[in-house]
Amino acid sequence: MNVPIPFHWALMRDAAGHWCLEADGMVHARVTVARAFPISAPDDAVSVLDADGHELLWIDDLAALDEARRERIEAALASREFTPVIEAILAISSISTPSRWTVRTDRGNTELLLPGEEALQRVGGSSLLVADAAGVQYLIRDIPALDRASRKFLERFL
Amino acid sequence: MSQPILDVDAWSRAATAHLSSDEALLAIAETDLDAARRFQPGAVALSTSRILSLQWLDRRVHVVGEWPLRDGELSLIDHAGVVSLDWRSGETLLARWELRLGLQPAAQSLVDAWHRWREGDEALSAANCRACGVEVPVGVVLCETCAEDEQPPSTLTLLRLWRFARPYRSRLLLGFVLTMLATSATLVPPYLTKPLMDKLLIPYQNGQDLDKQLVSLYMFGLLAAALVGWGLGWARTYVLARVSERIGADLRTATFEHLLNQSVSYFGSKRTGDLMARIGAETERINLFLSLHLLDFATDVLMIGMTAAVLFSINPWLALVTLLPLPVIGYLIHVVRDRLRRGFERADRIWSEVTNVLADTIPGIRVVKAFAQEGREAGRFHAANRHNLEINDRVNKVWSMFAPSVTLLTEIGLLVVWTFGIWQVSNDEITVGTLAAFIAYIGRFYTRLDSMSRIVSHTQKAAAGAKRIFDILDHQSNVPEPAQPRPLPPVQGRIQLDDVSFRYGNRQVIRRLSLDIRPGEMIGVVGHSGSGKSTLVNLVCRFHDPSEGAVRVDGIDVRELAVADYRRNIGLVLQEPFLFFGTIAENIAYGRPDAGRAEVVAAARAANAHEFIMRLPHGYDSLVGERGQSLSGGERQRISIARALLIDPRILILDEATSSVDSTTEKAIQAALDNLVRGRTTIAIAHRLSTLRKADRLVVLDRGEMVETGTHDELMARRGAYYALHQAQARQAEALLEDGVVGTGAVADGGVA
Ligand SMILES: Nc1ncnc2c1ncn2[C@@H]1O[C@H](COP(=O)(O)OP(=O)(O)OP(=O)(O)O)[C@@H](O)[C@H]1O
Ligand SMILES: [Mg+2]
Numbered sequence: 045m046n047v048p049i050p051f052h053w054a055l056m057r058d059a060a061g062h063w064c065l066e067a068d069g070m071v072h073a074r075v076t077v078a079r080a081f082p083i084s085a086p087d088d089a090v091s092v093l094d095a096d097g098h099e100l101l102w103i104d105d106l107a108a109l110d111e112a113r114r115e116r117i118e119a120a121l122a123s124r125e126f127t128p129v130i131e132a133i134l135a136i137s138s139i140s141t142p143s144r145w146t147v148r149t150d151r152g153n154t155e156l157l158l159p160g161e162e163a164l165q166r167v168g169g170s171s172l173l174v175a176d177a178a179g180v181q182y183l184i185r186d187i188p189a190l191d192r193a194s195r196k197f198l199e200r201f202l
Numbered sequence: 203m204s205q206p207i208l209d210v211d212a213w214s215r216a217a218t219a220h221l222s223s224d225e226a227l228l229a230i231a232e233t234d235l236d237a238a239r240r241f242q243p244g245a246v247a248l249s250t251s252r253i254l255s256l257q258w259l260d261r262r263v264h265v266v267g268e269w270p271l272r273d274g275e276l277s278l279i280d281h282a283g284v285v286s287l288d289w290r291s292g293e294t295l296l297a298r299w300e301l302r303l304g305l306q307p308a309a310q311s312l313v314d315a316w317h318r319w320r321e322g323d324e325a326l327s328a329a330n331c332r333a334c335g336v337e338v339p340v341g342v343v344l345c346e347t348c349a350e351d352e353q354p355p356s357t358l359t360l361l362r363l364w365r366f367a368r369p370y371r372s373r374l375l376l377g378f379v380l381t382m383l384a385t386s387a388t389l390v391p392p393y394l395t396k397p398l399m400d401k402l403l404i405p406y407q408n409g410q411d412l413d414k415q416l417v418s419l420y421m422f423g424l425l426a427a428a429l430v431g432w433g434l435g436w437a438r439t440y441v442l443a444r445v446s447e448r449i450g451a452d453l454r455t456a457t458f459e460h461l462l463n464q465s466v467s468y469f470g471s472k473r474t475g476d477l478m479a480r481i482g483a484e485t486e487r488i489n490l491f492l493s494l495h496l497l498d499f500a501t502d503v504l505m506i507g508m509t510a511a512v513l514f515s516i517n518p519w520l521a522l523v524t525l526l527p528l529p530v531i532g533y534l535i536h537v538v539r540d541r542l543r544r545g546f547e548r549a550d551r552i553w554s555e556v557t558n559v560l561a562d563t564i565p566g567i568r569v570v571k572a573f574a575q576e577g578r579e580a581g582r583f584h585a586a587n588r589h590n591l592e593i594n595d596r597v598n599k600v601w602s603m604f605a606p607s608v609t610l611l612t613e614i615g616l617l618v619v620w621t622f623g624i625w626q627v628s629n630d631e632i633t634v635g636t637l638a639a640f641i642a643y644i645g646r647f648y649t650r651l652d653s654m655s656r657i658v659s660h661t662q663k664a665a666a667g668a669k670r671i672f673d674i675l676d677h678q679s680n681v682p683e684p685a686q687p688r689p690l691p692p693v694q695g696r697i698q699l700d701d702v703s704f705r706y707g708n709r710q711v712i713r714r715l716s717l718d719i720r721p722g723e724m725i726g727v728v729g730h731s732g733s734g735k736s737t738l739v740n741l742v743c744r745f746h747d748p749s750e751g752a753v754r755v756d757g758i759d760v761r762e763l764a765v766a767d768y769r770r771n772i773g774l775v776l777q778e779p780f781l782f783f784g785t786i787a788e789n790i791a792y793g794r795p796d797a798g799r800a801e802v803v804a805a806a807r808a809a810n811a812h813e814f815i816m817r818l819p820h821g822y823d824s825l826v827g828e829r830g831q832s833l834s835g836g837e838r839q840r841i842s843i844a845r846a847l848l849i850d851p852r853i854l855i856l857d858e859a860t861s862s863v864d865s866t867t868e869k870a871i872q873a874a875l876d877n878l879v880r881g882r883t884t885i886a887i888a889h890r891l892s893t894l895r896k897a898d899r900l901v902v903l904d905r906g907e908m909v910e911t912g913t914h915d916e917l918m919a920r921r922g923a924y925y926a927l928h929q930a931q932a933r934q935a936e937a938l939l940e941d942g943v944v945g946t947g948a949v950a951d952g953g954v955a
Contacts, residue, residue, distance in 0.1 A: 047807065078816050081787065081799060083823040088799060091816045099813050104800070165825050167785060173825070181819075 047102050055092070055116040063120045065092055065100055072100055077120040079106075082127070083183060084168045090117055128154070130174065130184045133194040141201070142177065149182065156182060161201050172198075210308075216263035217247035217254055225249045229315035231308040235284065235300040246287060246299050248312055250319070253289060255297060269296055276316045278309055280710060285309055310750060360665050362672065366453050367492050370445045374493065377442040381501045384434035389509070390427035392642035394420055396516075399635030442493050450489035457481050457674055465681040466745040467706070475558030480674060483553065484667035491664035495657055502654040509647045516640065517632055523622045524644050527611040531651065535658050538604045542659060545597035547666035552593050555586045601659060608655045612648035619644055681747050687764035693771045693852040694756050695721035695883035697742060702751035704734075704741055704906075711737045713906045714751070724884040726894030728927060729903035735887045736777060738903070739855050742885060743772055755853075773846030773882075775859040779838045786815055787822040789841055793849040801848060808878060809843035810870045836863035840871065847878060854879060856886040860893055868893070891928055900924065 050067035058064050058073065065075045072094050080089035092101035106114060128149035137144035141160045146153070156176035158164070163175045172184040184190065187198065210232065218227050229248045236242035244266075247254040253274070255267035275290045285306045289297040301309060367374060398420055406412050458481055513521035563570060563579045570579055623637040697719040704712040711734045719725055727735045740746050741753055744760050752759045760768055773793075781789050790805055791797045797805075802822065806812045814837055818824040826833055826841070833841070843859060856875070860868045868890075876896050879886075888894050895914065902910040902923045909923050917924035 078821055080803060080816065080821045081823050082820050084785075084787070085799060089803065091812075093813065093816055097813055097817045099816065167820075167823055167825060168788075173820075 048099050049102055050100075053101055055113065055120060063123075065094075067100060075100060076124060077117055078124075079121065082125070083171050083173070090121070127181050127183050130182050132191055133197045136197050136200075139200045143201075145197075147182070156180070158201070164201055213245040213247070213256060213263070217245070217249075217256060217265075220254065220265050221249050225251055228319060229308075229312040231287070231301075231312040232305050233287070233299040233301040233309075234305060235302065237298075237300075239284070239300060244299065246309075246312060248315055248319070253297075253316075255299065267297060271316075271319065276313050278306075278313050280306065287313070307750070360661070360668055363488060363492060363664075363668055366449050366456070366489075369452070370449060370493075373441060373445050374497070377438055377445065377493070378497050378500060380434055380438035380441060381497055382504060384431055384438055385501055385505050386508075387427050387431035387434060388646065389505075389512070389643075391424055392639055392646065393512070394423055395642045396633075396635040396639035399638045400633050401635075404634060442497065446489050446493035449492055450485055453485040453489060453671070454481055457485065457671060460675055460677075463683075464677065464679050466740065467680065468677065473554070473558045473561070475556075475561035476554040477674070478561060479550075479554040479557040480670050484550065484670050487667045488664050488671065491660055491667075495660040495664070499654060499657040502650045502657075506647065506650050506654065509643055509650070513640065513643060513647070516636055517626075520619065520623060520626065520632070520636075520640055524615060524619055524640075524647065526618060527615040527648075528651070530611055531608055531655055534604060534607060535655060538600050539658055539662060541600050542597065543662035543665055545593065545600065546659075546663045547669065549590070549593045549597060550666050550670060552586065552590045556583070556590055559583045559586050604658075605652075605656065608652050612651060615648060616641075616644065681744055681765060683765055684762050687767065688758060688762045690758070690763050690767045690771075691756070695719075695852045696754075696756050697853065697883060697885075698754040698757070699738075699741070700752045700754060702741060702748040702753060704737060704746060704748050706737075711906050712741065712748070715906070715908050716751075717901065717908065717911075719883055719885070721883055722881050723899065724879050724886065724897045726897030726900045727885060727887045727903060728889075728891060728894065728900060728924065731889075733903040734906040735903055736857055737906075739774075739857055739885055739887065742853075743774060743855065744768060770849070771852045773849055773851035773854045775839070775843050775846050775856045777858045777861065779835075779842035781826050781833070781838055781841060784825070785820075785823050786818075786826055786841060789826060790822075790844045790848055792845050797848055802844075805844040805848040806841075808847050809840045810867065811837070811840035811844050814840070836867060839863060840867075843871065843875075852882060854882045854884045856884065856888075858887055858889065861889065891931055902927070 052069075053065060053067040055063060055065055055075075055077075062074045063077065065072045074095045076093050076095075078091055078093065079086055080091060087106050088104075090103045090106050091099055092103075094100050103109060103117070106117065109117065128151045130147045130149050132148045133145055134148060134153070135146040141158055141163075143158045145156050145158060147156060156174065157178070158174065159177040163177075165173045165175070167173050170187045172187055174182040174184065176182065184198075187195065190198070210230065213232060214227060214230050217230055221227060227247060227249055231246050233244040233246060234241055236244070242257065244255070244257040247256060248271075251271055253269050253271055253276070254265055257264050257266045259266075269289060273291050274296055275288075277288050277290070279286055279288070280303065283303045285301050285303060287299040287301070287309050288295060299309075402412065402416060402420070461477065461481070510521065510525065513524060559579070559582050563583075570576060619640065623632070623640060626632045627634060627637055697717075699715055699717040702712055702715045703710065715738070717725075727738060729735055737746075741748055744753070744765060747761060752761070754760065755763075755768070755771075782792065786806075787799070787802050788795075790802045799822075803812065806815055806822075815822055815824070826838075839859065839861075840863070846854065859875070860871050863871060872893065879896065886894060886897065894900060898913070899911060900914060900917055901908055902917070904923060910917055910920065912920070918928065
């Protein structure tokens with residue numbers, strides 16, 4: 045199967061604020077940008093899909109892209125992604141679920157409600173996805189890298 | 203069995219005796235049914251010129267019929283576990299012998315020998331062991347070694363557990379010594395009772411002064427004994443608990459590993475819940491038994507021996523009286539033991555039943571809910587639980603009688619000792635101190651006796667558990683690893699099926715199928731549902747071994763290869779794709795965990811899975827399988843295709859690989875598969891014949907037989923089974939186009955009525 049790598053491409057925002065992709069002279073409106081491995085290798089591969097979900101552009105290595113294009117891609121990703129990364133668990137309301145956690149994330153301090161133990165899902169080796177009751181997913185990148193207090197809290201649920 | 207069963211040798215001898223000097227015996231097969239299908243030992247013998255029918259009548263072998271070989275046809279069919287061996291001349295049935303399925307291999311050999319005779323083959327009399335291929339005498343099916351392997355395992359199961367305790371024997375010994383010492387420490391206080399009474403208390407009562415120094419010495423002795431006992435008990439519990447956990451872990455891993463090596467059909471015949479209960483609960487019970495109860499028992503026996511010795515040294519008569527309840531307890535143990543073991547085994551089985559309901563219902567919850575059968579499942583669970591209660595109640599009835607009976611006996615023992623002791627004191631035969639020490643000792647003695655008798659229950663529980671564990675451990679995989687596997691050179695991909703037959707139990711599913719697939723050839727397998735297509739590929743993958751015949755890869759019988767070595771060369775996409783709990787990337791890389799991300803993505807692209815994966819919120823890091831993101835049937839199938847492609851196999855097996863995708867997706871996958879198939883030996887099964895248009899050769903299966911083979915055009919020209927299938931599909935497609943789905947439904951209904 046052929047990998048779509050256009051000779052020339054540019055990602056831009058149209059007047060309505062939607063992202064569009066101009067590739068080899070064709071303009072595709074309302075494209076979405078997605079990471080292939082958002083958790084295990086976020087800076088690795090990225091794909092641009094059209095409104096029907098067909099792939100228009102495959103970027104093997106985001107880090108190898110030139111500055112201007114990478115910033116565009118990052119911006120497009122940022123407008124779509126929302127996975128706060130938990131850096132520390134500051135407090136928990138109870139050790140049985142549902143449990144309200146106060147956490148520090150890369151997007152600031154917040155509270156989340158853990159509906160049940162099954163909302164904690166291990167991804168890859170030591171990452172953990174936390175799906176809160178409202179449907180937002182939080183990520184813990186590396187459990188052993190958390191501070192002691194956070195790990196103690198976490199151990200009650202794992 | 204009431205019938206005398208002759209062995210093959212006896213039949214051979216009888217048949218040979220009947221032959222003329224220029225005749226040789228080619229094959230002999232036992233039969234065990236008469237014309238009315240009543241059990242009747244007999245045999246069919248094939249010589250170089252005749253076929254003989256032998257029977258066991260009036261305790262002798264009689265030749266009841268014979269036919270010249272020239273004018274007949276020998277054939278074998280089986281149905282519902284009975285095999286019929288027919289001897290025909292043209293349309294006339296000359297003779298029919300019947301036998302149960304167990305004897306079928308010899309009958310098959312006989313027919314084979316007849317075929318060879320007809321073709322003028324002279325190397326006739328050689329026969330081979332069905333299991334290992336060693337040459338054996340005419341009529342014998344298994345060589346002696348293989349026949350011996352089929353003996354049932356011995357029943358002294360508990361002794362066999364030693365295998366698991368062995369690695370820990372030094373620590374177990376340490377635990378034993380600690381237990382001994384700890385118990386010895388508890389023997390000190392009663393021993394001090396005697397001098398306390400005789401040297402201190404009674405003289406004091408008689409007006410003498412208390413020897414303060416002696417008092418503090420004795421008190422210190424008591425305290426020291428208690429402290430030492432405490433320390434030793436602590437060490438003992440620690441050592442033994444650790445050993446116990448380790449034995450349990452070993453036992454569980456060994457059982458699980460053994461289980462993983464079983465063939466696919468083994469899992470087909472076992473209930474998940476039952477296996478889970480065995481590996482979980484029974485191993486726990488066994489390791490407790492090995493590391494705690496057994497040691498306790500050993501110390502109990504020793505302590506009872508030691509206490510008895512002490513008692514005898516103090517006063518033999520009194521000691522003799524103390525031991526009175528022992529024989530009665532022994533008798534009680536004898537009575538309850540068997541009932542307990544049977545009870546516990548049943549309780550275990552019922553417990554498995556409870557787990558089974560869970561293991562059935564939880565994965566099948568959608569079906570349960572869709573058919574609104576929650577009530578029924580709850581009822582099933584309830585029933586299993588009630589059963590469990592009943593069995594346990596019964597066991598407990600026996601057990602609850604037993605334990606207090608032992609206690610009662612010891613109480614009575616105490617009473618007798620008091621009476622006898624007071625009588626002896628009054629006759630001045632012993633001192634009060636002696637009696638006090640005695641009473642203190644036998645308190646402990648009887649406690650020991652009591653706890654020792656409890657081992658009966660633990661032993662019986664462990665014996666029941668051990669039996670069920672060894673059921674698993676003793677089961678030899680029926681796709682055994684060869685003793686000396688042949689190294690597998692890089693596979694070219696030639697697959698030969700050599701006169702392969704296969705049966706599930708007594709149901710013949712593949713019948714004498716021969717097929718030679720060239721390296722790189724793509725074979726399409728078609729046929730009605732249930733015609734044996736999946737079974738055929740199971741044989742190629744060596745999930746089962748053929749009952750007869752052989753599967754060869756590059757000319758090597760797959761039974762001679764290490765199973766894992768061989769399977770590494772096969773990429774398999776199943777009818778029901780299964781994904782493990784984990785991310786999509788992990789699932790694709792299941793067969794090659796070291797594959798890089800780029801390779802994973804490439805495989806997903808090739809399987810046309812890349813785009814839908816990229817639409818998932820976490821791309822390749824999305825979780826699937828149990829508790830993960832649910833995927834549709836078609837999505838799962840594409841991931842399993844990617845999984846098969848990533849290992850870059852020489853042999854690709856697609857069992858309805860595109861059955862659960864829509865026709866657009868199918869086309870896309872098809873395009874991908876077309877590329878991939880190139881250069882690999884491929885066996886593809888499909889219901890939609892259009893899927894197989896790229897196949898070099900098509901094989902049409904019907905009830906396990908290969909009825910046609912050839913290219914699409916050849917088969918169409920022949921106007922046989924394939925043509926019929928093709929026409930049926932074409933008509934269906936037309937009907938769909940013309941009338942829409944509703945119209946087809948009406949046609950189908952009309953057809954049924
Ligand atoms: N584990 C089993 N035990 C007993 N019989 C079995 C077992 N598996 C399959 N069979 C029987 O063997 C026959 C062939 O089954 P098989 O799965 O090979 O059919 P198939 O040709 O693949 O059918 P389909 O097109 O529906 O997948 C069927 O009649 C089936 O009932
Ligand atoms: Mg099938």
